Amino acid sequence: MKAVHFGAGNIGRGFVGLLLHEGGYEVVFSDVAAPLVEALTAADSYLVHEVGTGGEDKTVTGFRAVNSAENASAVAEEVATADVVTTAVGPTILKFIAPHIVAGLRQRPADSQKLQVMACENAIGATDTLRQAMQELAGEGWDELAAKAVFANTAVDRIVPGQPADGGIDVTVEPFYEWAIEKGPFGENLPNIPGAHFVDELGPYIERKLFTVNTGHATAAYLGTAAGLEKIADALADEHVAAGVTAALEETSALLVAKHGFTPDQMQSYRDTILDRFRNPALPDTVDRVGRQPLRKLSRHERLIGPAAEAAERGLPVQGLLAAIEAALAFDVAADEQAVEMKKLLGQLNAEAFTEKVTGLTSAHPLFTAVVERVAAAQR
Numbered sequence: 001m002k003a004v005h006f007g008a009g010n011i012g013r014g015f016v017g018l019l020l021h022e023g024g025y026e027v028v029f030s031d032v033a034a035p036l037v038e039a040l041t042a043a044d045s046y047l048v049h050e051v052g053t054g055g056e057d058k059t060v061t062g063f064r065a066v067n068s069a070e071n072a073s074a075v076a077e078e079v080a081t082a083d084v085v086t087t088a089v090g091p092t093i094l095k096f097i098a099p100h101i102v103a104g105l106r107q108r109p110a111d112s113q114k115l116q117v118m119a120c121e122n123a124i125g126a127t128d129t130l131r132q133a134m135q136e137l138a139g140e141g142w143d144e145l146a147a148k149a150v151f152a153n154t155a156v157d158r159i160v161p162g163q164p165a166d167g168g169i170d171v172t173v174e175p176f177y178e179w180a181i182e183k184g185p186f187g188e189n190l191p192n193i194p195g196a197h198f199v200d201e202l203g204p205y206i207e208r209k210l211f212t213v214n215t216g217h218a219t220a221a222y223l224g225t226a227a228g229l230e231k232i233a234d235a236l237a238d239e240h241v242a243a244g245v246t247a248a249l250e251e252t253s254a255l256l257v258a259k260h261g262f263t264p265d266q267m268q269s270y271r272d273t274i275l276d277r278f279r280n281p282a283l284p285d286t287v288d289r290v291g292r293q294p295l296r297k298l299s300r301h302e303r304l305i306g307p308a309a310e311a312a313e314r315g316l317p318v319q320g321l322l323a324a325i326e327a328a329l330a331f332d333v334a335a336d337e338q339a340v341e342m343k344k345l346l347g348q349l350n351a352e353a354f355t356e357k358v359t360g361l362t363s364a365h366p367l368f369t370a371v372v373e374r375v376a377a378a379q380r
């Protein structure tokens with residue numbers, strides 16, 4: 001069995017690649033970072049080093065690597081003969097992966113097993129986004145290609161911090177992980193990934209994950225940055241930051257209880273586990289990584305505006321989320337392109353125009369005025 005995995009970065013090597021390997025797949029990593037592809041090509045194995053309580057070291061073997069920027073035809077050939085394709089590149093990069101999968105499907109014999117495609121990004125419906133990009137590229141030939149593949153959305157959860165820039169391919173991760181995959185698209189032929197679980201309906205899983213793990217993480221990162229802290233664990237040790245994270249997560253939990261029928265106790269225990277994970281002192285995670293790309297994180301269906309908008313629609317409290325949104329607007333990190341762009345937009349647009357452009361909220365929405373006030377405060 002063979003899996004082609006796009007994006008050999010932190011989560012690619014430290015989670016998706018590992019679980020595919022444990023399921024018996026030969027993993028072909030595809031990436032555009034030449035030194036990384038060369039290092040993977042030169043190695044026979046790499047180590048996934050789990051740090052914190054219960055952590056073990058796992059060894060990944062049986063992989064290869066292809067540079068998709070330099071050798072697109074080799075990537076298409078790999079896809080044409082693969083069983084599984086996964087991605088962990090970031091939601092905005094999926095459109096650049098689509099051409100490789102389309103090219104691979106064109107070469108794939110019509111009578112082969114269907115290619116199983118799963119995007120593993122922090123976004124709702126990431127596989128749907130990838131499929132849509134593929135359909136637009138394929139045009140009239142789409143039906144023929146679509147018949148050769150199945151597409152399943154997934155929710156992936158493991159904190160994998162940035163790794164030292166020393167050219168090494170070993171990865172330091174937390175011990176915890178969860179990979180939920182929608183079951184329906186596969187019929188009887190589920191991919192062989194023992195570390196994953198297959199669910200009838202992914203919506204509650206991805207929203208619980210994105211609106212708890214990622215909302216809490218982003219809140220810690222933005223409030224932590226405002227407090228002058230660098231590490232996520234240190235941010236959680238700060239009383240003001242911890243209170244801000246708790247406030248935002250109580251609001252998203254109330255929404256998830258109302259929307260998906262989780263019980264308050266289930267959400268309390270989920271939150272407790274997550275806060276323990278954030279506090280893991282052995283995990284070298286930073287506010288800069290967790291807060292990265294603030295414009296993406298402030299977009300309409302993401303971890304801050306997404307739950308706040310739905311909570312406001314239901315008349316639920318949103319003050320904690322608004323405080324996180326205001327802190328996000330102050331995320332001023334010179335090395336982060338989106339932080340630089342956000343600062344520019346805050347200087348160029350009035351508060352209403354900025355809110356509409358960045359958050360996708362319109363003036364009729366019940367959250368709009370409160371966000372405009374936070375934007376105006378950030379502009380003073």
Ligand SMILES: NC(=O)c1ccc[n+]([C@@H]2O[C@H](COP(=O)([O-])OP(=O)(O)OC[C@H]3O[C@@H](n4cnc5c(N)ncnc54)[C@H](O)[C@@H]3O)[C@@H](O)[C@H]2O)c1
Pocket residue numbers: 006007008009010011012030031032033036068088089090091093096097120121122156157158159160161
């Ligand atoms: N790190 C985590 O804790 C974590 C956990 C769950 C989900 N995720 C999600 O996984 C995705 C990747 O995150 P990450 O932390 O691994 O980031 P990362 O930057 O470490 O890895 C991304 C990789 O994608 C590669 N890449 C960029 N453009 C590409 C292209 N066109 N083709 C192939 N490869 C390309 C980059 O070179 C890099 O190696 C994101 O959507 C993130 O939200 C991350």
Ligand SMILES: O=P(O)(O)OC[C@@H](O)[C@@H](O)[C@H](O)[C@H](O)CO
Pocket residue numbers: 122156157158159160213214217218289290291292293
């Ligand atoms: O990857 P992002 O930028 O969407 O979010 C940053 C972190 O919150 C994220 O990578 C978490 O570590 C991860 O989602 C945990 O499962």
